[in-house]
Amino acid sequence: MPPNIFARHSSEIDWCEANYLHSEYVAEYYNTVTNIAFLLVGPLMMYLLHPYACKRSLTVHLVWILFIMIGLFSMYYHMTLSFFGQLLDEISILWVICLGYSVWLPKPYFPRFIKGRSQFGAAVFVVAVFSTLMSFVKPTINAYVLNCITFHILYLLLKEIRKCSNHDIINLTLVSVCLWIVAISCWLSDRLFCNFWQRLNFRYLHSFWHIFICLAVAHINTVFAxxxxxxEIPDCTLQLTYWPFKSKRFGLPYLAITKKKVLKNC
Known part of the structure; x- marks a missing residue:
């Protein structure tokens, strides 16, 4: 761990974008400003999914609150390239994934010793705390943990969608996976082939990663919801809808409750 984790450029990772090209205060300008996508999509998804959250659980909103925190921490990280910013960025991603697990993982996939969702949530919380502490002791563990979790999420998604007969949800899943593939391709290409992109004078793939992963999360979370x-709420009839064009398959996907019993007051 660097002696001064708050110092600029104390992170060992420096992305392909040229530093301080547009501002003397912002190390990676485009990698910083593209995180605005998280600050816009997060609150919008909270609003669109509010009827679903009222029926299911208001913890759904906490997922999007932490999603917004990812955007804020990532902005700080790319603005300073500090080791502390890197940790905040990676740990916030870990907590969003863990919270999503505790809220949306279907009960048939719970370990046998888990008796209910509250107990499963407690187990996930312990894992998240342990991983957070380990990230300070051995920061390289973050990349391995996040990658393993991501591939497990894709495995669960594809396994569940094979049982689905809703063609709109199947199409949404395909779009979600494609967005994730494009996003991770941008991340890897910026990280591994920076010299090539520098020769082409195009150093902004990590910025595209922010945009595509933001959209991918919004799509995948809607599928899992x-x-x-x-x-969890079989008494509800949920319809896949898109904002802002409700009748078109373009925009941000969300679930609209079209037939339901009385909602909880919230």
Missing amino acids: YIDAQY
């Missing part, structure tokens, strides 16, 4: 609803 639909899958979860089939298990």
Whole structure:
């Protein structure tokens, strides 16, 4: 761990974008400003999914609050390239994924010794705390943990979607996976082939990663919310809808409750 984790450029990772090219205060300008996508999509998804959250659990909103925190921490990280910013960025991603697990993982996939969702949430919380502490002791563990979790999420997604007969949700899943593939390709290409992109004078793939992963999360979370609803709130009829064009398959996907019993007051 660097002696001064708050110092600029104390992070060992320096992305492909040229530093301080547009501002003397911002190390990576485009990698910083593209995080605004998280600050816009997070509150919007909270609003769009509020009827679903009222019926299912208001903890759904906490997922999007932490999603917004990812954007803020990532802005700080790319603005300073500090080791502390890197940790905040990676740890916030870890906590969003863990919270999503505790909220949306279908009960049939719980370990046998887990008796209910509250107990599963407590177990996930312990894992998240342990991983957070380990990230300070051995920071390289973050990349391995996040990658393993991501591939497990894709495995669960594809396994569940094979049982789905809703063609709109199947199409949304395909779009979600494609967005994730494009996003991770941008991340890897910026990290591994920086010299090539520098020769082309195009150093902004990590900025595209921010945009595509933001959209991918919004799409994938909507798929998991639909899958979860089939298990947890079968009394509701949920319709896949897109904002701002409700009848078109373009925009941000969300679940609209079209037929339901009385919602919780919230």
